[in-house]
Amino acid sequence: MRSPRGLLARALARGWRLPLIAAVIAGATALALLLRRPILLPEIFAPDTVWSPVVVLLGLPVGIALAWTADEPLPTIAPTGVRNTSGARVCRLLLGVVLWGGIVALIDTAALLPSLVMLATVLGDALVFRAVAGSAVAWGLPLLHVAAAALFGVSSEGVAPWAGIIDASPGPETLGFALLWLFLGVVVSGRTPSPRTRE
């Protein structure tokens, strides 16, 4: 690549992904510590105002970044390699979930359950859509999910079943469904080592 641009591309090709993911998690932690007040969601049909803790919403960038680790190591070579790397990838994903859960528990213990629902759902979304359309657009589904839940998730009938990610006090069935969705995402991402997105 002779172009003077594409520094980012070249840097990332040299294995700067995991440090970048760590930077996203560190940045999210810093933001959660700085902005400790809840965010007003633009729920247009909700009878009352709906607030969500910053640390729960930060599950979105963290989930998108973690889904990226499913490509590691060496996305272009690993699929043709002799050794099966899916175990390592699944381990890395789950370690990321545990890491973020621990950080949330330290910052705001009350937000742990909603944060876990958010991260599991968002990560499940990203992994499932990654298996369909590739890593480059895997973030599309979780982003749509969060934006739609922030706008239309709450109505006079309460939180919609698909909008558990913005539920301030999710029930066990919401957490169960989120974990099941994450499990499905991990399974399909384990089966597809590095789906490529075409330009």
Added chain:
Amino acid sequence: MTEVGARAQAYRPLVVRAFFAELRSGVAASGALLTTAVMVTLALTVGAQPMLPGWADPLNVSLIFVFIVGPVAGGLAAVRAALIRRSGLAHVARTGPRGLRAAVRLGGIAVFVGQAGAWGLGTLFLLLRANLDGPATAPMLLLPAAALAAIAALVALGTAAGFAAGHWIVGPLVAVLALVVLLILANLSGQASAFSVIFIWNFYQDVFEPNAALLALHVIFGVALTALVVSLLSSTRPRRLSGALIAGTAVLAATVGLSVVDPSPVQLRTITAAEATCETRATTTLCVMPESADHLDEGLDALVRVRAVFREAAPTPDIYTQEGMTGLYPGSTVFEFDTRAASPEDKIIAATRAMSPAPLCGDDIALDAWFDVTEWLQSHFSSELGSTTPEDMAAVRALSAEEQRMWLDERLSVLAEACR
């Protein structure tokens, strides 16, 4: 046919073919399918109940859809531009007369077509479910225009970011950033709220329509921003310079316009006297918008009854109109009621407000007098309103008619003197 014309015709099918090839392949197509699925599901499941009859509310929700589609469209465009720059196609495109930038522009257009199509399908399903038996005015059409302009601007910005960075990781960055910016803009207040792309918690009563000047500026801003990026991605340097100059000026002009325009997302509708629906009972006349005709009987009933209570104490106007119609009937008073809350009790409360409007200033004595008068009026209807009359008001009501009139006169004169 000239030689140039013949060449253009030979060239066109190639452009058309390239366009469809772009539309079919990876990012644009998968993104379009994803957004379409989400939009159609949302349009079929969101509550149509809270939306008021007419075109304004469903079209406003379709503008709000930009909060969902816009960030994804911007992010997908960034991914697309970055992937095009890094792919083998870039080497081929560079050798062509139109260069790499033309391929990147075409990639952006494909993303826009896919995402705007998904938004359009969602809007269509929303309109099919909505109750359109209500006001339909020209400024309402500015709502979908502003939505399309916003999606186009976000796609353009995403394309520029992706082209500059050269790695698809800017896609999710652009998308999350756009989502955060849209959220912050939506929560602004005062003059700054004019810059918000979506107007949440805003429902259009029969007397209101979207603020035409504000939305027109939004359309101009979006289109100018798109034109700015497109001209920066032009193949030749003179075009880049001249285009950036013109579009940049337009962006600046729209920004200046937005910082002085009335930031309220609604404006009062204007109708002619011939269109208004009026009804007269005894000496009381009520005129409303044709769409609010269902409320005419109940509203007039409440006005006549409240007026009968009030007439002895103070002169009350004969003509009452909905907001925005006072100009049609000189000397008329505004009778302001919520067309959603259609119960007779709400009309009685609205009628007491019409007879005794709140003082225009925050003077405590005037406000106290106004509360007293309103409470006195409403105490006549306490059984219907389901309210309990406070003890001091019950004491006033127990006085003789003459004494009550003196008590009321005192307060009415305070109100008449106040805020001068």
